[in-house]
Amino acid sequence: MNENEGQQSQDGDGAQVSTGTTGEPAGLPEAAIPELVIISGMSGAGRSTAAKCLEDLGWFVVDNLPPALIPTMVELGARSQGNVARIAVVVDVRGRRFFDNLRESLADLEAKHVTRRIVFLESSDEALVRRFESVRRPHPLQGDGRIVDGIDAERELLRELRGDADLVIDTSSLNVHELRAKMDAQFAGEEEPELRATVMSFGFKYGLPVDADLVVDMRFLPNPHWVPELRPFTGLNEEVSAYVFNQPGAKEFIDRYSELLQLIAAGYRREGKRYVTIAVGCTGGKHRSVATSEKLAARLASQGVETVVVHRDMGRE
Template identity: 85%
Template sequence: MTQQQPGQTARTDDGAEQVTTGTDTPQAADTATPELVIISGMSGAGRSTAAKCLEDLGWFVVDNLPPALIPTMVELGARSQGNVARIAVVVDVRGRRFFDNLRESLTELDARQVRRRFVFLESSDDALVRRFESVRRPHPLQGDGRIVDGIAAERELLRELRGDADLVIDTSGLNVHQLRAKMDAQFAGEEEPELRATVMSFGFKYGLPVDADLVVDMRFLPNPHWVPELRPYTGLNEEVSSYVFSQPGAKEFLDRYTELLHMIAAGYRREGKRYVTVAVGCTGGKHRSVAMSEKLAKRLAADGVETVVVHRDMGRE
């Protein structure tokens, strides 16, 4: 039998091309590297729900995969002849040497130019405590302490990881269906856009959105709440929007902040960041922030950024 040299092309009996690797076992020539999503975050924040959503969208999902095995999983997907084109893995901090193994795996994936995204599920302490108490399960890191002790320990362990995430989703006020809707909005498209943006209006009196990348404050504008005929309406109504943008500085802010977002979006694209959440706040999240969010979203969409608008606090009293 003639010995094939490494890198030479041979053909099997059915005519398929194979590339020799210097061993007796040929390697398939057509090995497309799968797209990879890594899901992590706080225990109880909805990692399993996010994973099930991706599974319903056709992703091959592996739950609780040790970080050291992520490159192996990608390699197996590459050998599947296109049958496994998208892989999602769920990782958490219970594994030994979690962060060392994860960093080593990410370094290896980057060296192989694997297209990967990192999704981090976040939630408030109060929401996490309620969820653990409702299912009567201990937090995996609480040991002999309380649930809040385990949450605090995990939050500290994940602090650096959260900062590296491409997409942070705060599930504090979300039910299962709302979380699935957020995942669908980010991953259901057949073609991945260069950048996706969420423009979120909110009320400062209800707290800052923890998943915001950028935060701006509309409280420098007069509040329509104090105009009796406008108080019942929201920033979605033309009367309120016209009032907001008739105020000194409103249109200038929109123009200049749009220019700033164009520059930031270009930088995000260069750095490979595919998601950004812009939070626009006012006192109650009903008038000024809503009107400005709608205008900003239209400007971003006109610039080729796929944009979703969320009004977090508009329905609150």
């Protein structure tokens, strides 16, 4: 490398960054270290939409930055005199030759006391195939194979990163506006809460939510579907909710599970986990799971946990 201080190095994608004489970022002024969010996930799952949402919220967004350059980008932000206080970096398989450097870069950031969060965009194979076919574009990793071959290869490549993610968003059934709403709910607040919870009702017959951290099965309670006067309504209806929580064990379940969640939430905070998705299921996702989700979310909110309620399958027949 040229020994001239401030030498510009150019990566394979044409991005230019300045380094010192050693080529390594110098120590960061701690008071000026910017927030960092790393956006990754499956191709076609909505990474660009998530990035644009953060950009609209005032974040400095860099798309397809090689992971090896993330610490340098954070250093530049720290030296911007507060002009770049929040950085979002999109990392994906287009930069797969740099992907092995990601873990090393994350370790470097941790050593420099940089707070980073990883947002992982997930989606089902069926939804991804449908999206690629609709735009008539190949999957970046399919090569001479099929779209599903590329999806399988990408899932394997991203498996470890998904496990390290602070926030996993399943976009299989989300449109662009719904994804933006989820991102806004997580990042629009001026103050970062200790823990954010999404309580999601669902129907087991439609499959488990892939982004669930905890799953609750409410099928141990009688189903209001078999009560003719309650069948047309949902768990948002007061009569349905009263029916559910007048059943033996229902109120006790809420009390004891809320106590358990207090223990889990304390552990999540100690481990630096800021987001949790609690999936509450029943057969069709219309009555018991909806009523329980509302009750559980209210209990969590009363315990100081910022909570969002989502009813995934309530409108299905």
